[in-house]
Amino acid sequence: MSLSQTEENYLKAIYSLAYANSNKVSTTLISEELNTKASSVTDMIQKLADKDLVHYKKYQGVSLTEIGRKIAVEIVRKHRLWEVFLVNKLDYNWDEVHELAEQLEHIKSETLIDKLEAFLEFPTHDPHGDPIPDKNGNIEHHKNMMLSSLENGESIVVIGIKDSSDPFLKFLDKLQIQLGSIIKVVSKEPFDNS
Amino acid sequence: MSLSQTEENYLKAIYSLAYANSNKVSTTLISEELNTKASSVTDMIQKLADKDLVHYKKYQGVSLTEIGRKIAVEIVRKHRLWEVFLVNKLDYNWDEVHELAEQLEHIKSETLIDKLEAFLEFPTHDPHGDPIPDKNGNIEHHKNMMLSSLENGESIVVIGIKDSSDPFLKFLDKLQIQLGSIIKVVSKEPFDNS
DNA sequence: TTTTATTTTTAGACTTGTCTAAACTTTTTA
DNA sequence: TAAAAAGTTTAGACAAGTCTAAAAATAAAA
Numbered sequence: 001m002s003l004s005q006t007e008e009n010y011l012k013a014i015y016s017l018a019y020a021n022s023n024k025v026s027t028t029l030i031s032e033e034l035n036t037k038a039s040s041v042t043d044m045i046q047k048l049a050d051k052d053l054v055h056y057k058k059y060q061g062v063s064l065t066e067i068g069r070k071i072a073v074e075i076v077r078k079h080r081l082w083e084v085f086l087v088n089k090l091d092y093n094w095d096e097v098h099e100l101a102e103q104l105e106h107i108k109s110e111t112l113i114d115k116l117e118a119f120l121e122f123p124t125h126d127p128h129g130d131p132i133p134d135k136n137g138n139i140e141h142h143k144n145m146m147l148s149s150l151e152n153g154e155s156i157v158v159i160g161i162k163d164s165s166d167p168f169l170k171f172l173d174k175l176q177i178q179l180g181s182i183i184k185v186v187s188k189e190p191f192d193n194s
Numbered sequence: 195m196s197l198s199q200t201e202e203n204y205l206k207a208i209y210s211l212a213y214a215n216s217n218k219v220s221t222t223l224i225s226e227e228l229n230t231k232a233s234s235v236t237d238m239i240q241k242l243a244d245k246d247l248v249h250y251k252k253y254q255g256v257s258l259t260e261i262g263r264k265i266a267v268e269i270v271r272k273h274r275l276w277e278v279f280l281v282n283k284l285d286y287n288w289d290e291v292h293e294l295a296e297q298l299e300h301i302k303s304e305t306l307i308d309k310l311e312a313f314l315e316f317p318t319h320d321p322h323g324d325p326i327p328d329k330n331g332n333i334e335h336h337k338n339m340m341l342s343s344l345e346n347g348e349s350i351v352v353i354g355i356k357d358s359s360d361p362f363l364k365f366l367d368k369l370q371i372q373l374g375s376i377i378k379v380v381s382k383e384p385f386d387n388s
Numbered sequence: 389t390t391t392t393a394t395t396t397t398t399a400g401a402c403t404t405g406t407c408t409a410a411a412c413t414t415t416t417t418a
Numbered sequence: 419t420a421a422a423a424a425g426t427t428t429a430g431a432c433a434a435g436t437c438t439a440a441a442a443a444t445a446a447a448a
Binding site for chain 2: 427
Binding site: 112115 | 283284285286294297298301302303306309310313
């Protein structure tokens with residue numbers, strides 16, 4: 001199945017929005033992301049649903065199917081590898097490459113991106129620090145950030161722990177915090193950000 | 195003025211056909227080159243004529259304007275530089291890169307192709323031996339051919355020498371022939387084509 | 389919980405690039 | 419050089435992706 005650039009862009013948009021938000025994405029949100037009108041989004045969503053790339057029920061929002069997700073991740077992979085190429089090999093600055101990568105990510109080839117990856121010596125992150133999915137569609141899902149850098153009311157998922165000393169791990173146990181736990185910042189102590 | 199990929203492909207087709215043939219190109223020839231129908235070609239030709247990219251009079255064939263030619267050469271430049279990249283950097287074989295370059299040549303950027311050219315260390319020919327136009331749209335206009343294959347009255351520019359033995363080079367010096375010289379065939383000796 | 393506001397979908401239309409079929413030119417050939 | 423053949427253009431239609439305006443459904447508010 002070969003997709004148009006437009007279809008690929010919709011999948012990518014849904015992927016990143018579903019990610020930032022819960023999972024289901026609204027028509028309006030997509031239309032804002034892609035600078036189109038909601039009615040255009042509805043049309044395309046229906047087309048993608050016909051191709052089994054998204055789950056869709058009228059008025060209920062949209063989410064990616066397994067195939068849809070795989071394609072979206074593949075596009076993210078291409079985008080980020082091209083960004084590495086542009087910065088590391090062609091001397092672009094990291095803030096100049098996004099638009100170009102938006103074009104390059106749509107180049108169709110079975111082999112190109114794997115050869116590019118090898119040429120770049122298998123980078124793990126793009127110039128902005130975002131992780132590069134592997135060729136099977138696996139990706140580290142997170143931006144690493146310190147809990148202390150969040151503001152009140154923000155939530156995150158715990159994916160790693162900096163201090164793995166015994167007393168600290170015990171402390172986390174007591175609070176029932178483990179990898180995968182969702183934490184919401186209720187308030188911060190000004191003196192040490194705890 | 196920003197052109198669609200389709201428009202670019204038409205310009206490129208007209209450029210290479212005008213080249214191989216005299217100068218004016220017929221609708222049918224273009225339709226064969228691009229695998230479309232003659233009626234589609236007529237439509238597009240008219241559109242390109244409106245944009246002053248081709249000279250066109252009904253039933254009289256088409257040729258590129260100066261602007262049209264410049265754009266076409268720029269696309270050829272992109273195509274050939276990408277081919278060098280694919281072969282020299284990504285280890286493709288020279289016979290695998292054409293289709294990919296057909297896609298890559300349409301990437302839009304003010305700076306990309308110049309940066310790519312520098313990264314490739316300013317190659318002069320693509321992997322098939324065809325010359326790469328410079329950024330001003332100048333290109334060596336020739337297919338390499340043996341001087342002996344020309345007919346009386348034809349002229350060429352010397353771009354390479356097959357026999358680089360000392361006596362032969364001295365012989366060329368005596369005739370003041372060097373790279374870049376223009377030679378016209380006045381007459382040929384039938385016995386050895388000299 | 390009924391009314392109001394917001395979001396979403398449908399209907400109809402426009403653009404780009406394509407097609408087929410028919411009309412029109414030009415070229416060839418007898 | 420007039421009739422036939424070949425090539426070219428026009429007319430009308432279609433698919434993809436978009437839009438505006440109006441209808442339908444959901445969510446929010448009184």
